[in-house]
Amino acid sequence: MTKEILINYTSLETRLALVENTVLKEIHIDREENPSLVGNIYKAKVLRVMSGMQAAFVDIGAKRNAFLPIDEIHYANSQDKIADILRDGQDILVQVLKDPINKKGALLTTDISIATDYLVYRQGRSKPGISAQIKPKSERTRLNDLMCSIVSSIQLPDSLSGNFILRSAAEGIKENQLTDDINSLIGVWRSIESLKAQKSPVSVYKETQKSQRLVTQMLSLGIDKITVDNPSFYESLEAVCNQSRGAEKPIINFYKEPGNLFDTYEIESQINAALKLDVALDCGGHIVIEETEALSVIDVNTGSFTGEFIDHITFFKVNLEAAEASAKQIKLRNLTGIIIIDFIDMKVAEHRRQVLQQLKQAFSEDKVKTVISNFTELGLIQIARKRTSQSLSQILCVPCSQGEARKNFKSSETLAIEIFRELSNIELNDKWRALEISTSKTVIETIENKYAVQLNEFKNRTGCNVKLSLESSVLSDQFNIIPVQ
Numbered sequence: 001m002t003k004e005i006l007i008n009y010t011s012l013e014t015r016l017a018l019v020e021n022t023v024l025k026e027i028h029i030d031r032e033e034n035p036s037l038v039g040n041i042y043k044a045k046v047l048r049v050m051s052g053m054q055a056a057f058v059d060i061g062a063k064r065n066a067f068l069p070i071d072e073i074h075y076a077n078s079q080d081k082i083a084d085i086l087r088d089g090q091d092i093l094v095q096v097l098k099d100p101i102n103k104k105g106a107l108l109t110t111d112i113s114i115a116t117d118y119l120v121y122r123q124g125r126s127k128p129g130i131s132a133q134i135k136p137k138s139e140r141t142r143l144n145d146l147m148c149s150i151v152s153s154i155q156l157p158d159s160l161s162g163n164f165i166l167r168s169a170a171e172g173i174k175e176n177q178l179t180d181d182i183n184s185l186i187g188v189w190r191s192i193e194s195l196k197a198q199k200s201p202v203s204v205y206k207e208t209q210k211s212q213r214l215v216t217q218m219l220s221l222g223i224d225k226i227t228v229d230n231p232s233f234y235e236s237l238e239a240v241c242n243q244s245r246g247a248e249k250p251i252i253n254f255y256k257e258p259g260n261l262f263d264t265y266e267i268e269s270q271i272n273a274a275l276k277l278d279v280a281l282d283c284g285g286h287i288v289i290e291e292t293e294a295l296s297v298i299d300v301n302t303g304s305f306t307g308e309f310i311d312h313i314t315f316f317k318v319n320l321e322a323a324e325a326s327a328k329q330i331k332l333r334n335l336t337g338i339i340i341i342d343f344i345d346m347k348v349a350e351h352r353r354q355v356l357q358q359l360k361q362a363f364s365e366d367k368v369k370t371v372i373s374n375f376t377e378l379g380l381i382q383i384a385r386k387r388t389s390q391s392l393s394q395i396l397c398v399p400c401s402q403g404e405a406r407k408n409f410k411s412s413e414t415l416a417i418e419i420f421r422e423l424s425n426i427e428l429n430d431k432w433r434a435l436e437i438s439t440s441k442t443v444i445e446t447i448e449n450k451y452a453v454q455l456n457e458f459k460n461r462t463g464c465n466v467k468l469s470l471e472s473s474v475l476s477d478q479f480n481i482i483p484v485q
Contacts (some may be wrong), residue, residue, distance in 0.1 A: 003223050005215060005250075007237075008261045009230035010424065011454065012417045016214055017267050018221075024270040026331065028214055029395050033413075033450070036389065037062065037096040037106055039207025041192060044108070045200040046090040051083045057105075058094060061201035064105040068094060072109035074124030091200045093192075098388045102293055112162070114188055114205070118170040118181045121189075123162040133168035143170060150179050160189050212236060221365075229255040259425055274332050274392055275408045281325055285318040289329060291393055295338040298326050302344065315344040316351040323355050327362030336368070336387035345379045356381065410477040412446040415439065420451065422481055423458055423466075432483040433464055438471035439479035 006017040018026040042060040049056045055069040070082045098107035111124035195204040234254040255261045262268045280286045285303040300322040369386040397408040
């Protein structure tokens with residue numbers, strides 16, 4: 001099985017795709033106008049302490065106020081009252097655990113965590129630790145002694161009151177490498193301390209670019225190849241992979257071919273398919289996926305599949321395939337929170353057991369914490385999947401405001417970015433001196449109001465005139481680019 005990472009970069013967004021044997025498994029999208037805040041550290045201001053909720057609303061300088069529950073205050077005890085720990089107007093150092101989603105603000109913690117190449121610092125950790133992936137007892141003993149020796153010989157800042165955890169990459173590390181890594185982290189912490197002198201709310205630390213952080217996390221999956229279409233990303237990823245101490249390092253390619261990297265690998269079509277509500281099964285059945293703000297529901301249907309035997313065998317076969325397909329779609333679409341799967345009713349207990357086992361097996365390598373319940377009396381399975389970021393449709397689409405209730409419509413921002421992506425492809429063809437873009441009113445307004453600078457840069461760079469044309473025959477989630485010789 002070949003595992004690849006494809007990274008498509010533009011000035012407006014970065015997209016990272018995890019592909020196994022040409023099949024899209026994960027897609028991560030980070031937009032310049034709405035970048036991920038996860039991992040960022042802020043000197044923030046407590047706006048309101050909510051005693052009844054045992055939580056506080058905190059200003060980190062974002063569009064929406066963030067949320068800090070008492071469970072995420074590392075120095076609080078289980079019997080503490082939040083009103084005794086925080087007060088309105090208080091300055092506090094916090095880190096983002098989850099990005100804002102829908103109307104909810106970011107989730108915060110005071111348990112600050114900073115990662116370097118070989119270790120992680122945790123503000124709320126009482127003892128040092130070593131990654132469980134380092135198995136040899138002799139190596140764990142050596143690393144523990146090495147860490148204790150270095151820490152005792154270095155003057156740590158008083159505010160660095162937590163402890164270090166050695167990462168799996170530290171296996172076989174030398175004393176000078178670990179010393180340099182700890183000193184590097186101390187430098188980051190001192191930078192944070194100096195920025196804390198500024199008036200809150202203020203950002204004091206920004207996490208590594210999301211795409212690079214994801215690549216680092218995915219290297220443990222046994223990635224064979226990474227292909228990236230941006231030269232600066234190519235150089236930075238080479239450095240990241242060279243620092244990896246795994247036995248196998250992926251091949252890193254710089255994509256130089258004309259056209260869109262994702263089109264070449266047929267990723268664009270797979271992303272669009274992941275926005276559809278209906279997913280066909282090989283057996284002829286299908287699943288229907290509907291996502292709401294409160295929960296997501298997957299309905300399993302037999303469709304055209306009638307099977308060769310009596311009904312309970314037919315239903316069992318459809319449900320088995322639906323279990324694996326549902327897990328794939330949940331991970332690909334990044335569905336989180338409460339997810340309900342409505343399987344076709346099965347009377348045989350052994351069939352229910354095998355379908356549940358198939359579902360759990362399909363989630364066995366999921367990086368996101370997932371809890372799967374047993375079948376209810378109504379034939380439903382409930383899944384609780386930890387929410388850390390928006391789903392694919394929340395990033396790319398808007399709620400349907402038209403009569404078609406069963407369809408995801410791409411947002412005007414998504415369509416505008418797709419237009420600029422197409423323009424970058426057309427840019428390679430210098431015989432076109434004028435272009436007409438036919439699209440809806442909202443997309444035109446988005447380009448004129450939010451992306452006028454990018455449009456003018458394209459015109460100046462190419463000498464190509466671009467006309468935005470309102471076309472009533474073009475659907476609200478589509479556009480046409482017509483070159484004029």
